[in-house]
Amino acid sequence: LAKTTQPISMDSYEGQEVNITCSHNNIATNDYITWYQQFPSQGPRFIIQGYKTKVTNEVASLFIPADRKSSTLSLPRVSLSDTAVYYCLVEDSGNTPLVFGKGTRLSVIA
Amino acid sequence: NAGVMQNPRHLVRRRGQEARLRCSPMKGHSHVYWYRQLPEEGLKFMVYLQKENIIDESGMPKERFSAEFPKEGPSILRIQQVVRGDSAAYFCASSPRTGVDNTEAFFGQGTRLTVV
Numbered sequence: 001l002a003k004t005t006q007p008i009s010m011d012s013y014e015g016q017e018v019n020i021t022c023s024h025n026n027i028a029t030n031d032y033i034t035w036y037q038q039f040p041s042q043g044p045r046f047i048i049q050g051y052k053t054k055v056t057n058e059v060a061s062l063f064i065p066a067d068r069k070s071s072t073l074s075l076p077r078v079s080l081s082d083t084a085v086y087y088c089l090v091e092d093s094g095n096t097p098l099v100f101g102k103g104t105r106l107s108v109i110a
Numbered sequence: 111n112a113g114v115m116q117n118p119r120h121l122v123r124r125r126g127q128e129a130r131l132r133c134s135p136m137k138g139h140s141h142v143y144w145y146r147q148l149p150e151e152g153l154k155f156m157v158y159l160q161k162e163n164i165i166d167e168s169g170m171p172k173e174r175f176s177a178e179f180p181k182e183g184p185s186i187l188r189i190q191q192v193v194r195g196d197s198a199a200y201f202c203a204s205s206p207r208t209g210v211d212n213t214e215a216f217f218g219q220g221t222r223l224t225v226v
Contacts (some may be wrong), residue, residue, distance in 0.1 A: 034214070043114075043217030044153065048157045087152065097143050097166060098203070098215055100153040 004088045009105040015043050018075040020104050023089030033064060033071045034086045037102070044087060047075070075106075083108045112136070114186075114204050115184075117216035123192050123225050131187040131221045137202030142185045143203045143215065144170075144177060153201060159185060192225045 005023040012018045024033065032051050036044040048055055050062040051070070075082060085103040086097040115134040125131050140161050145153040158166040159179035170177065174192075181187040185208050189196055199222050203215040 041199075041220075041222075043203070043220050045217065046214040049214065085152075097155050097158045099155060100145070102152040 004090055006086075006088050006101065006104045007092050008035050009104065009107070011107045011109060012078055014079055015077050016021045018078050018082075018106060018108075020073045020075075020086055020088075020106070021070060022073070023070045024088070024090045027068050027090050028092070031090045031092060033062065033068075034089045034091055034098075035060070035062065035073045036089065036100075038087065040084075045098075047086075078106075078108045080108050080110060082106065114202055114216050114218035116200075116202050116221050118221060119219060120148065121221055121223045125193055125225055126191050129189040129192050129196070129223055129225075131189075131202075131223070132184045133187070133199050133202030133204075133218060134184040135202075136216055137215070139204035139206050141205045142179050143205075144185075144187050145201045145203065147199045147201060147220075156187070156200075189223075192223070194225050197223055198224045 002089050032049055034049040035047045037047050038044040048057055048062045050064050052064050052068060055062045063072045073086060083106060085105050087100050087103040089098050114136055117132050121129055133142060141160045144156040146156055147153045155169040157170045157177045159177060161179055162181050174190045176188045185198060199215050199220045201220045202218045205215045
């Protein structure tokens, strides 16, 4: 089961771009990288998923280098409502459940 | 299509009582996962179920805890003889399947259990 390492916390001002990097040195060939967002008192919410290179959706971008040993979640122009905990997960192939670490607590300041 | 529904949202139990937490997955989802979260910590996996089967219960305490996902009705997480240490937020997630396409999991709002 691959493990992930990400910063415990980050601060940012409104309007800035935020990049959260996650290390997953033991990622396997069939593993995907997935990011979830969790607001206080709510369940986690899927943000984005990728396998390699770059993935972009209406919420974020995910950059994955060729060796796939790390990934970077990029949030453009954050607002106060982006204050949340962001989890980086590596999903094993097969019927295994998601394994969450402690995540990165992002605080957006006005 | 309603999301994952958990009830109750808040549950208060005295030590020694039983707690029953319910989870109705999204329509068409046959995979259910239960997680526990303590304040300021990440989610800890407890159990993974498919209809009528427990697939992985490696994260569930051996005593007092049980889970089921019957053919009809919601998935139930049952905690017998609750203790103060059981106080936490319990989240349920569902997905249509896992593995092949790495389908995302959808989480409910959670049940906050307080043992007094």
